[in-house]
Amino acid sequence: MYRSFMRHFMLAWLAMVPMLALADRISADSIYKTQNYVDAARLYEEVLAKHPSSETYFNLGNAYYRLNDLPRAILNYERALRLSPTDADIRFNLALCQTKLPERFNPPSEMFFVTWARALALSLTTTIWAWLGIGALLLAILCFAVYRFASRLWLRRCGFHAGVVMVVGVLLCNSCAAWQVYQYHSIQRGVVMKTTTVRASHGESAKSLRELHAGTTVMLTDSLDAYRSVTLPDGNEGWIEADAVEKI
Amino acid sequence: MKFLYIHILLILNIFMSVPIMAQTFTAEAPKHVDVNEYFRVSFRATTSDVADFTPPSLNDFEILAGPSVSKNSSFQMINGRTTSSTSTTYTYVLSPKGTGTFTIMPATINVGGTTLKSNSVNIQVTGNTPKQGTPQAQNQTQTQPDEEALQAAGSRVTERDLYIVVTPSHTTRYEQEAVVLTYRIYARAGVGLSNVSLSQKPDFTGLISQELPVKNIQMHTESVNGSIYRTGTILQYVVFPQHSGRIEVPSISFTCTVAQRQHIFDDPFDAFFNSGGSTVGVQVERRVKPIYINVKPLPEPRPANFSGGVGQFQLKGELLSPTPKSNDVANYRISITGTGNLSLLTPPQLQLPNDFDSYEPEITDQSETTFEGGRGTVLYDYTFVPRNIGQYEIPAVEYVVFNPVSGQYETLRTSSIHLDVKQGKRTNADVQHELQLRNSDIRALKQGETRVNPKHPFWWGTWGYGVVYVSILVLAGLLFHLLKKRMIRQSDTLGNQRRRAGRVATRRLKQARRLLEKGAEREFFDELSQAMQGYIADKFNVPLSEMSEERIEEILSRPDMIPEARERFCQTLNDCECARFSPHSDPQGRKRLYTDAVIAIDMLEK
Numbered sequence: 001m002y003r004s005f006m007r008h009f010m011l012a013w014l015a016m017v018p019m020l021a022l023a024d025r026i027s028a029d030s031i032y033k034t035q036n037y038v039d040a041a042r043l044y045e046e047v048l049a050k051h052p053s054s055e056t057y058f059n060l061g062n063a064y065y066r067l068n069d070l071p072r073a074i075l076n077y078e079r080a081l082r083l084s085p086t087d088a089d090i091r092f093n094l095a096l097c098q099t100k101l102p103e104r105f106n107p108p109s110e111m112f113f114v115t116w117a118r119a120l121a122l123s124l125t126t127t128i129w130a131w132l133g134i135g136a137l138l139l140a141i142l143c144f145a146v147y148r149f150a151s152r153l154w155l156r157r158c159g160f161h162a163g164v165v166m167v168v169g170v171l172l173c174n175s176c177a178a179w180q181v182y183q184y185h186s187i188q189r190g191v192v193m194k195t196t197t198v199r200a201s202h203g204e205s206a207k208s209l210r211e212l213h214a215g216t217t218v219m220l221t222d223s224l225d226a227y228r229s230v231t232l233p234d235g236n237e238g239w240i241e242a243d244a245v246e247k248i
Numbered sequence: 249m250k251f252l253y254i255h256i257l258l259i260l261n262i263f264m265s266v267p268i269m270a271q272t273f274t275a276e277a278p279k280h281v282d283v284n285e286y287f288r289v290s291f292r293a294t295t296s297d298v299a300d301f302t303p304p305s306l307n308d309f310e311i312l313a314g315p316s317v318s319k320n321s322s323f324q325m326i327n328g329r330t331t332s333s334t335s336t337t338y339t340y341v342l343s344p345k346g347t348g349t350f351t352i353m354p355a356t357i358n359v360g361g362t363t364l365k366s367n368s369v370n371i372q373v374t375g376n377t378p379k380q381g382t383p384q385a386q387n388q389t390q391t392q393p394d395e396e397a398l399q400a401a402g403s404r405v406t407e408r409d410l411y412i413v414v415t416p417s418h419t420t421r422y423e424q425e426a427v428v429l430t431y432r433i434y435a436r437a438g439v440g441l442s443n444v445s446l447s448q449k450p451d452f453t454g455l456i457s458q459e460l461p462v463k464n465i466q467m468h469t470e471s472v473n474g475s476i477y478r479t480g481t482i483l484q485y486v487v488f489p490q491h492s493g494r495i496e497v498p499s500i501s502f503t504c505t506v507a508q509r510q511h512i513f514d515d516p517f518d519a520f521f522n523s524g525g526s527t528v529g530v531q532v533e534r535r536v537k538p539i540y541i542n543v544k545p546l547p548e549p550r551p552a553n554f555s556g557g558v559g560q561f562q563l564k565g566e567l568l569s570p571t572p573k574s575n576d577v578a579n580y581r582i583s584i585t586g587t588g589n590l591s592l593l594t595p596p597q598l599q600l601p602n603d604f605d606s607y608e609p610e611i612t613d614q615s616e617t618t619f620e621g622g623r624g625t626v627l628y629d630y631t632f633v634p635r636n637i638g639q640y641e642i643p644a645v646e647y648v649v650f651n652p653v654s655g656q657y658e659t660l661r662t663s664s665i666h667l668d669v670k671q672g673k674r675t676n677a678d679v680q681h682e683l684q685l686r687n688s689d690i691r692a693l694k695q696g697e698t699r700v701n702p703k704h705p706f707w708w709g710t711w712g713y714g715v716v717y718v719s720i721l722v723l724a725g726l727l728f729h730l731l732k733k734r735m736i737r738q739s740d741t742l743g744n745q746r747r748r749a750g751r752v753a754t755r756r757l758k759q760a761r762r763l764l765e766k767g768a769e770r771e772f773f774d775e776l777s778q779a780m781q782g783y784i785a786d787k788f789n790v791p792l793s794e795m796s797e798e799r800i801e802e803i804l805s806r807p808d809m810i811p812e813a814r815e816r817f818c819q820t821l822n823d824c825e826c827a828r829f830s831p832h833s834d835p836q837g838r839k840r841l842y843t844d845a846v847i848a849i850d851m852l853e854k
Contacts, residue, residue, distance in 0.1 A: 093690045127707050
């Protein structure tokens with residue numbers, strides 16, 4: 001009996017630990033509200049070291065914005081966005097910060113259906129897509145059961161076509177979720193933290209193509225020596241010093 | 249045993265954040281002092297729950313100030329661990345009366361019911377030059393002539409005991425040039441000054457002022473006219489004169505709190521509220537005399553486009569974004585860096601081409617107020633949107649300032665920028681959206697926290713998800729398989745017919761019996777005949793049209809049929825047919841017929 005008591009005691013204790021960490025986040029929030037942004041930022045960083053979460057990254061981004069540190073604000077908003085790709089608040093704040101950057105990039109033009117597909121995939125969270133997929137699968141099974149076992153012909157025809165539609169739905173839901181998960185795991189992005197030169201190749205003597213201001217989000221494609229190959233928001237590519245960019 | 253160990257660790261863990269320390273009461277003082285120096289003796293208790301502080305006898309020293317009480321509490325949160333500590337410190341400022349080795353005996357204090365004693369400290373006083381001017385203890389009472397150096401309560405604090413002086417950094421300046429006003433307080437030894445604050449904010453007419461906050465008032469000792477005073481800077485203002493002439497810095501009044509020693513109270517209530525009778529704070533008002541600053545006017549004639557800037561500045565203009573295309577939102581930044589009246593500058597005038605949509609400049613003040621005035625940079629961001637393609641110029645900007653060091657007006661210039669605006673891809677809606685975004689504020693903090701494992705933040709694609717899918721498909725397969733079997737059985741019409749034969753016959757027989765009881769003879773016979781013939785038809789899947797006596801005989805003559813059953817059945821059927829068409833009725837016979845039919849069918853069922 002003592003053993004079971006100890007087990008329960010330890011489980012209760014372990015359950016308290018994340019609550020204590022949330023308490024840290026709440027106290028950081030209250031420090032932020034007193035406009036002491038420096039201390040709030042420091043506390044958020046501490047909380048993130050132990051418990052990363054998209055809400056905490058978002059709040060840290062807010063703190064850095066208030067301190068007029070745009071590159072760090074953008075970095076944290078991007079980190080928050082990576083964990084919650086569908087959150088509208090994060091997108092808004094990120095877009096707001098980007099309008100204040102000195103340089104604005106025109107994204108490369110793409111087919112309209114690509115834009116639509118991306119917008120669709122990002123309209124719901126992966127968990128919702130997953131559940132929709134399961135729901136569609138159940139409906140598909142039901143429709144095929146009707147097709148197989150119903151006696152009246154019109155019912156069977158309906159069943160078949162509805163079943164096909166449902167199967168398409170299952171594939172669609174899973175594709176949307178899969179795309180988001182792929183973006184998370186395979187696409188590596190970074191934020192430029194200090195103004196740096198983009199060069200044609202990895203090396204100090206390589207031809208310099210342009211200046212890149214801090215706060216720009218780039219896609220990281222390759223790395224060699226102390227340089228990283230990046231794709232800029234307007235689609236152009238180049239190499240920049242690895243220590244000028246921080247991974248999201 | 250292991251669990252006990254873990255148990256202890258957990259309890260220690262709980263209390264790790266709140267360290268329980270034993271309360272201590274320590275006295276601190278320097279070991280060696282010069283006979284002309286003053287020094288501090290402090291008594292520190294590691295708690296804030298203190299009462300009845302009783303100092304030791306300090307007869308060997310002149311008490312310049314004290315006791316002053318400070319309560320300190322600190323709360324730290326480092327790496328999830330919290331530590332908090334509080335302390336109360338009583339400090340005396342003492343001056344030796346002569347050379348030698350002296351001992352300061354322990355002081356006592358009441359902490360939460362227990363009386364703690366501090367340690368005693370030994371102080372060695374060396375040196376030979378005799379002091380100049382003995383600090384006078386004012387208004388000593390007869391009862392305690394030597395000990396207390398603080399004034400007794402009720403005694404007057406004169407102008408010589410406490411006064412405030414203002415010193416300007418410069419008495420002659422140009423218009424708009426910074427002057428720092430420093431307010432210093434002088435308190436004679438024996439005057440226990442505990443707090444100074446402004447009674448009312450000053451009204452600086454003709455001056456634009458900015459307060460320079462003084463974080464900690466540092467007091468040090470000075471000798472003024474033979475008396476020892478403690479002095480420190482209490483307030484500083486940076487003022488910018490707005491016109492020329494003799495400008496008055498008006499008099500300001502301060503409220504000072506002076507601690508005076510209160511004696512033992514007769515009334516226990518008074519004693520209670522005054523902590524057993526230590527000190528009481530007395531409020532005293534002090535006015536500072538007005539002073540005058542001579543402000544030189546800026547040299548005439550002033551240039552027409554003088555901006556009002558006085559100081560040493562540099563002007564820079566740059567286009568922040570690359571050359572904009574049409575409908576791109578672009579930024580042109582003018583920055584003014586230097587020292588002077590930065591916060592009072594008027595924005596530079598920028599005449600953008602009419603074709604551009606331009607907006608009010610956004611001013612960012614990155615300057616700080618220092619002793620020379622404002623120092624740093626002020627940024628003016630001009631947002632504009634070119635609407636059409638073409639060649640445009642952002643014109644050069646002129647900015648006229650006055651440099652007080654050289655005594656000359658200077659014209660600062662930026663260079664003009666040529667823009668080749670090409671066709672852009674953005675639409676009007678994009679521009680509106682962007683400008684609206686720029687002028688918005690960020691969205692508020694998020695509450696709550698969804699914990700994710702950074703390696704697998706999504707449920708999709710995890711093993712759990714796959715298991716759900718697989719199990720659904722497996723269940724569906726099973727279901728289909730079972731249903732299929734059922735379907736096959738259902739579609740086996742002939743088999744169904746065979747299986748149902750007995751039930752149908754029974755139903756018909758029942759109906760026949762009901763008819764018999766009702767007395768419907770003809771219907772009874774019909775029903776009975778139908779039951780029997782129908783039974784054979786169903787059981788052996790023979791269409792009714794083929795039914796005849798011979799056929800029945802044939803079927804029932806099969807090798808797997810019991811001959812007795814056949815005979816019985818045929819006989820009953822025969823009887824039924826006979827009775828059907830016979831004219832006379834025989835109720836017993838009918839009943840018998842019915843029973844025979846039941847038995848016959850029953851036998852065939854088996």
